[in-house]
Amino acid sequence: MAKHRGVGMAAVNYPTGMNLGGDPSQALIHATTTGTFVITLSSTDLGQGLKTVIAQIGAEALGVPFENVLIDTADTDTGPHCMGTFASRATHRVGNAVIRAAEEARKVMFEVASEELEVAPEDLETDGQGNIRVKGSPEHSINIVDLALAAHFKYGKTISGRGMYIKPKSEVDPDTGAMDPDSTEAHACTVAEVEVDDETGEVKVLSIKSAYEIGRQVNPKLVEGQIQGGSLMGMAHALYETTAPYYPAIDHAPGGFNEYIVPGPQDQPEIESVVLEYPSVNGPFGVKGVGEMTANSPIPAIINAIHDAVGVWITELPATPEKILRALEEKRKEEERGAE
Amino acid sequence: MKPKIVSFTLNGRPVDVMVRPMTTLQNVLRRQLELTATKAGCRQGSCGSCTVLVNGEPMAACLLPIEDVEGQEVLTLEGITPLHGLHPIQEAFFENFAVQCGYCTPGMIMVTKALLEREPRPDEATIREALSGNLCRCTGYQAIVQAVTDAADRLHGNGGVS
Incomplete structure (x- = not known):
């Protein structure tokens, strides 16, 4: 009776967005009279940081400071249409829509600035600090607050823009079967290290180390948060979580949150990750999705590590102590039969 | 059971609430006093999202009958959040x-x-x-x-x- 260590590896190739009947999202931008750029969406921030990254993308595309951007979202009664926050699609789809809306809003911004500064719109640029200035002559500039006020009260214009991004539906080629169901794909590889107790069947995950290739990172800390959280969710799927431990029987099914096992602060293994940035062709500033994929590769990596540790394959999740002990017993019996 | 008045200190101020016996502190905070920083995750004492401090000790507000805080000091997230800025x-x-x-x-x-x-x-x-x-x-x-x-x-x- 002993504890055995094992190492396992798994890789994931994850599509951003979906196909179905096409995958659209819309964004609307308008400037308030005091130069706040409101980006109206229906896309929901689930905590992954969508509002932050969309504000970053919007600020970059508009050429205004991050602080001047306000995200107004999640009311599907009043907002422009969004397919939703799923399929790791939101940053890609909504970001693209916002860039298009920003292009239209910038056009109006430059038209008004052109009147105010008495130069052609094409001779103007944003400085990213809240000013529009004459190229090569930065002392000739106008602050976006003054600009927004002038647009509204002097010229009767709304600084606004409409943006739409759609990934058109891709049909299957009847001859070859070829299709283009997603926009871009992110990749990751995870190595998990475990310790399996062959007496109790318990598995302790010691570390989860991953390399991610996810296009351009809009916000590296939020990406890290997705990877850390996903790693632990993956571990929980691999070892603990189920609503039917004896599926299809409902015996011992959790009757409430109390009995549904999720890892706590003391169950967290060492989590490490590196990110490679290979920008995608069609994402806003080259992004790909890094949401759901983070909970994927840890699961097979842990199952492979269990095999490496004690030589049994667990083929149904989660890998509970009972399943591991039964598999070990089966293995011993087979070895005894082989020895006879 | 008849409603009664329970008095305690909430975030440094005395409060009196009219409650039915065995109402949880969580429900008094969230529904009666509309202090919703204290969350209601599992309502079974297993997730910790409703944790408040009673006399400085963390307690699950979802398991705490309001009578038990009679005369005690209760601190919620609202109580440590300054008017401007953050704690x-x-x-x-x-x-x-x-x-x-x-x-x-x-x-x-x-x-x-x-x-x-x-x-x-x-x-x-x-x-x-x-x-x-x-x-x-x-x-x-x-x-x-x-x-x-x-x-x-x-x-x-x-x-x-x-």
Whole structure:
């Protein structure tokens, strides 16, 4: 009776967005009279940081400071249409829509600035600090607050823009079967290290180390948060979580949150990750999705590590102590039969 | 059972509430007093999202009958949040990206407050033990543990450790 260590590896190739009947999202931008750029969406921030990254993308595309951007979202009664926050699609789809809306809003911004500064719109640029200035002559500039006020009260214009991004539906080629169901794909590889107790069947995950290739990172800390959280969710799927431990029987099914096992602060293994940035062709500033994929590769990596540790394959999740002990017993019996 | 009046101190102020016996502190806070920083996650005492401090000790408000806080001091997240800006623990959670969906955050912060009052410079194992009654589904905990360490620095200085 002993504890055995094992190492396992798994890789994931994850599509951003979906196909179905096409995958659209819309964004609307308008400037308030005091130069706040409101980006109206229906896309929901689930905590992954969508509002932050969309504000970053919007600020970059508009050429205004991050602080001047306000995200107004999640009311599907009043907002422009969004397919939703799923399929790791939101940053890609909504970001693209916002860039298009920003292009239209910038056009109006430059038209008004052109009147105010008495130069052609094409001779103007944003400085990213809240000013529009004459190229090569930065002392000739106008602050976006003054600009927004002038647009509204002097010229009767709304600084606004409409943006739409759609990934058109891709049909299957009847001859070859070829299709283009997603926009871009992110990749990751995870190595998990475990310790399996062959007496109790318990598995302790010691570390989860991953390399991610996810296009351009809009916000590296939020990406890290997705990877850390996903790693632990993956571990929980691999070892603990189920609503039917004896599926299809409902015996011992959790009757409430109390009995549904999720890892706590003391169950967290060492989590490490590196990110490679290979920008995608069609994402806003080259992004790909890094949401759901983070909970994927840890699961097979842990199952492979269990095999490496004690030589049994667990083929149904989660890998509970009972399943591991039964598999070990089966293995011993087979070895005894082989020895006879 | 007939309603009765329960008196206690909430966030430094005396309050009297008219309640039916065995109403939980969680329901009094959220429904009656509309103080919704105290969350209602599992309502079974297992997730920690409803943690408040009673006389400085973390308690699950969902399991606490309101009669039990008669004459006691109750502190919720609203009670430590300044009118302007953030409490140093809140700042630490914010700066360390320790918040994702945010539902566990009020409970995590209240536990952190109690911990740092008892132990100004906890090590990682002590932090994880203190937080062991609080579940987070999003972050994987690492950022939360970092935030608690950072909060200790913000409240007590970093003691010459960089």
